[in-house]
Amino acid sequence: MPKVYVLRWGHRPNRDKRLTTHVALTARALGASGMFLSDIEDPVVEQTVKKVVQRWGGRFRFEMGVPWKKTIKQWKAKGRIVVHLTAYGENIQTSDVLERVKATGKDVLVIVGSQKVPSEFFSPEISDFNIAIGNQPHSECSSLAVFLDRYFEGKELAKEFDNAEMKIIPQKHGKKVIQAC
Numbered sequence: 001m002p003k004v005y006v007l008r009w010g011h012r013p014n015r016d017k018r019l020t021t022h023v024a025l026t027a028r029a030l031g032a033s034g035m036f037l038s039d040i041e042d043p044v045v046e047q048t049v050k051k052v053v054q055r056w057g058g059r060f061r062f063e064m065g066v067p068w069k070k071t072i073k074q075w076k077a078k079g080r081i082v083v084h085l086t087a088y089g090e091n092i093q094t095s096d097v098l099e100r101v102k103a104t105g106k107d108v109l110v111i112v113g114s115q116k117v118p119s120e121f122f123s124p125e126i127s128d129f130n131i132a133i134g135n136q137p138h139s140e141c142s143s144l145a146v147f148l149d150r151y152f153e154g155k156e157l158a159k160e161f162d163n164a165e166m167k168i169i170p171q172k173h174g175k176k177v178i179q180a181c
């Protein structure tokens, strides 16, 4: 199965710490292999993500501070594809865009924005696919969650995370967490 990574663009440390952290945690929990926080470093986000990975396991790459153009250039140089999530793109429900993404059989870099993204993101030089999770504006977190869930067809929700310190045992009622190692 091809791997999916996320490029989070436009992080503003003074107001996006929580949301960018949630983008990373969404990416990890829903099957992505890593996230690039582009152009800027935010040690608070990095620390939180690393703590979650240490406690709850799995492999999740987190990199920050690399200019988005460089990350995309390096990504594409290896023949991999870029998907830009945008309300203006091809609708994931009413078009065959997801089938076309999967048909490439290639690893996917998913771009999500914050404030208005550079217009270059919409161009074929940057994004092989512009995909809308419905053509109404909502959020980077919700659009990423729906994209990943459809891409992995729900199977990511049953994934076991190895090397975890803690593991949740699902309960009908109440909470059960065990030390896993």
Ligand SMILES: C[S@@+](CC[C@H](N)C(=O)[O-])C[C@H]1O[C@@H](n2cnc3c(N)ncnc32)[C@H](O)[C@@H]1O
Binding pocket: 084, 085, 086, 087, 088, 111, 112, 113, 114, 115, 116, 117, 131, 132, 133, 134, 135, 136, 137, 138, 139, 140, 141, 143
């Ligand atoms: C708060 S929105 C940005 C809205 C901004 N005013 C704009 O026009 O781009 C932040 C990010 O969420 C994602 N997003 C929001 N709605 C979406 C949708 N319907 N489909 C796909 N992605 C969406 C996009 O990646 C967007 O860059």
